[in-house]
Amino acid sequence: MSLEEKNFIEVNPKRCKGCAACIVACPNGCIEIGSEINQMGYQFARFAVRKCIACGMCFYTCPEFGAITVYQKPRKGA
Amino acid sequence: MHTIKHQKARSLYPTFERKAPGADVSHYCPGCxxxxxxxxxxxxxxxxxxxxxxxxxxxxxxxxxxxxxxxxxxxxxxxxxxxxxxxxxxxxxxxxxxxxxxxxxxxxxxxxxxxxxxxxxxxxxxxxxxxxxxxxxxxxxxxxxxxxxxxxxxxxxxxxxxxxxxxxxxxxxxxxxxxxxxxxxxxxxxxxxxxxxxxxxxxxxxxxxxxxxxxxxxxxxxxxxxxxxxxxxxxxxxxxxxxxxxxxxxxxxxxxxxxxxxxKKKDSRMSDRKILEILGVNEEEVHAGTVQLQEEQNVKIAGFGGQGVLSTGILLANCAIAEGLKTTWLPSYGAEMRGGTANASINISHETIGSPIVSYPNVLMVMNLPSLDAFEDKVRPGGAIYVNSSLATRKVRRADVTAYHIPASDMANDLGTIQSASVILLTVYALVSGAITIETLKKVIPLSIKRKNLVDLNMQAIEAGVTWHRDNCPKP
Missing domain, CATH: 3.40.50.970 (Thiamin diphosphate (ThDP)-binding fold, Pyr/PP domains)
Structure with missing residues (x-):
């Protein structure tokens, strides 16, 4: 299945401080901490497993501003 | 097309200058x-x-x-x-x-x-x-x-x-x-x-x-x-x-x-007119807008507590309001109700006043010697000092200010109430500066003083001040 047909989130690597609150918040285990380090010196989170239901739990739990954006897949017939 | 379901709120700024120009991360610790x-x-x-x-x-x-x-x-x-x-x-x-x-x-x-x-x-x-x-x-x-x-x-x-x-x-x-x-x-x-x-x-x-x-x-x-x-x-x-x-x-x-x-509570909120009514101000009686100040008046009135320093300040500020001017009044006094030192700062201006504090007055009224000693040097060059010479026994030393030595306590004592000395000083100031008119002063005094006999005595004090000014201040 292509990305076009699935929900997903985008983590802005420049804004993420790697606290991992989103990882615990995600009901489907979609997020993980990567190995890369950003300019602030944090290993930032990344969207890893495509089981996102666009529930927004990661978004609401995240303590940064705009570090996570949640995208919903196109509705059927839309 | 995917639609954005959750994104950064519009009520947050796009960037946060706290960290650096253009930065878009918060100052909060990770996980806060x-x-x-x-x-x-x-x-x-x-x-x-x-x-x-x-x-x-x-x-x-x-x-x-x-x-x-x-x-x-x-x-x-x-x-x-x-x-x-x-x-x-x-x-x-x-x-x-x-x-x-x-x-x-x-x-x-x-x-x-x-x-x-x-x-x-x-x-x-x-x-x-x-x-x-x-x-x-x-x-x-x-x-x-x-x-x-x-x-x-x-x-x-x-x-x-x-x-x-x-x-x-x-x-x-x-x-x-x-x-x-x-x-x-x-x-x-x-x-x-x-x-x-x-x-x-x-x-x-x-x-x-x-x-x-x-x-x-x-x-x-x-x-x-x-x-x-x-x-x-x-x-x-x-x-x-x-x-x-x-x-x-x-x-x-x-x-x-x-x-x-x-x-209902909102409806019962007092209108400005109602407040004036309660305060006994008759709007028609005050003649707003006739005074033109040469410069903003930064007035300091100082003396012993009980000499009417603070209330004279309120009187001056109320007169300024009656003249349609902007004003502030800021008292400063010790714990003693009588005999401590007290001073009042009054600003009078055509413009909105930013701070009520007067550190360097251009008008100083001193009721006693310690106050003259304390504030004489603070007066701005070209300013005026009004001295109660009955109690402040020395002359003003500065040459770059205009000094008025008025035996106000003696004059007030002759009238029957030594407490009106400060009103005599205020009267002379009013006449010299033109910041408030004697007419306004006479109208505002009854609003500030409740006891009828004291109103009369203060009216006499105003007259005494007017007489002193006529006899001692040469017409320009």
Whole structure:
């Protein structure tokens, strides 16, 4: 299945401080901490497993501003 | 096409200049609960469509920089005083949505009385209380909400009730008051709890939009750095340790505020005319707008307490108001009602006055020698000094000011009341400066002095001042 047909989130690597609150918040285990380090010196989170239901739990739990954006897949017939 | 379901709220600035120009990360530590709450509040502001009329009152503490994040009106308040500031905004800006955002040190420590009284008055404001059971900004000292046994910098052995008292439950305290309409404690321990916090935050703001009254939301929030844990551990610790001490849940959600008479209360608010009536001011009697000041008058009146220094200052300020001018009056006095030193600062201007303080007056009226000694050097060059020469036995030493030596206490004593000496000085000042007219002075005096015989004596004092001026001040 292509990305076009699935929900997903985008983590802005420049804004993420790697606290991992989103990882615990995600009901489907979609997020993980990567190995890369950003300019602030944090290993930032990344969207890893495509089981996102666009529930927004990661978004609401995240303590940064705009570090996570949640995208919903196109509705059927839309 | 994918649609964006959740993204950064519009009520947050695109960049946060606190860190650096163009920076878009917060100043909060990784995993801090403040950012989560900021996001939830900003989203609620967006959804309620109140961004343009929201005023966000930040506290002192980690969230002191609220104004770097919220693209709303912002005021950073003195420590613990955000509810008082919010109350003032509420009373003056009817349509404003006022948010008081405070931490535990700010709200439950130094600001305890402000929050209790604002809640008790049932101000139509929304208070978000971030409780992380520790002083964050200053480095992890014990807070009023620190739980028993919790180790902090100032309780290295853990908090002991016998030494430091018990943790304070703020929602329980607020719940003991009659006026609040909405009281809830929520937690940021997990995603589902964050969603409950989101609902409480939205409800607390919607209540204000609907003018229901005082809404209070306590948010248990992680402080990973000062708790010395990871962000994930901190959320677990919050759930296992803070929540048992501070049970989450709604304590009050009333369908409407306790003031049935809110509208009537509003109607009974006094009009400016009514206030003038009560004060006995007849608007037609005052002749506003006739005086043209040469320059702003920065007046200092100084003497012993009991010499009428402060009340003469009020009299001058009231005359200035009657002349349609802008004015301020600021008293300074010791604990003694009589015999201490006192001085009053009065500014008179055509323009709005920024500060009531007069450090360097251009008009000085001194009632005694110590006051002349204290303030003579402060007078600006070209200014005027009016001296009660009955008590200030030396002459003014400065050559770059105009001095008037008036034996005011002796003159007043001859009239029968030594206390009117300051009015004689004021009269001479009025005639020399033209800042207020004698006509106005005579009209305002009866409003300031209640006893009829004293009014007459002060009228005589004015006449004495006019006579002294005629005999001693050459016409230009």
């Amino acid at each position: 609960g403040h950012g989560t709450v900021h996001n939830l509040i900003a989203e609620a502001i967006d959804d309620l469509g109140i961004q343009d009329r929201t005023i966000f009152c930040s506290p002192v503490g980690c969230s002191v920089f609220g104004y770097y994040y919220f693209d709303t009106g912002n005021i950073q308040c003195a420590h613990g005083r955000a509810p008082a500031v919010a109350s003032a905004i509420r009373r003056t800006h009817e349509e404003a949505i006022v948010i008081s955002y405070q931490g535990d040190g700010d709200l439950a420590g130094i600001g305890m009385s402000q929050i209790v009284h604002a809640a008790n008055r049932g101000e139509n404001i929304t208070v978000f209380f971030i409780n992380n059971a520790i002083y964050g900004m200053t480095g992890g000292q014990m807070a009023p909400t620190t739980i028993l046994g919790q180790k902090t910098v100032t309780t290295p052995d853990g908090r002991h009730a016998e030494n430091e008292g018990f943790p304070i439950g703020m929602v329980e305290i607020i719940n003991s008051l009659q006026a609040p309409v909405f009281i809830e404690r929520v937690s940021l321990a997990g995603a589902k709890k964050v969603m409950k916090a989101r609902m409480a935050i939205r409800k607390a703001l919607r209540n204000q939009v609907e003018k229901k009254g005082f809404s209070f939301v306590e948010i248990l929030s992680p402080c990973p750095v000062n708790w010395k844990m990871t962000a994930v551990e901190a959320r677990r610790w919050l759930e296992n340790n803070l929540e048992p001490v501070f049970p989450v849940g709604n304590l009050r959600d009333l369908p409407k505020g306790p003031f049935d008479k809110v509208d």
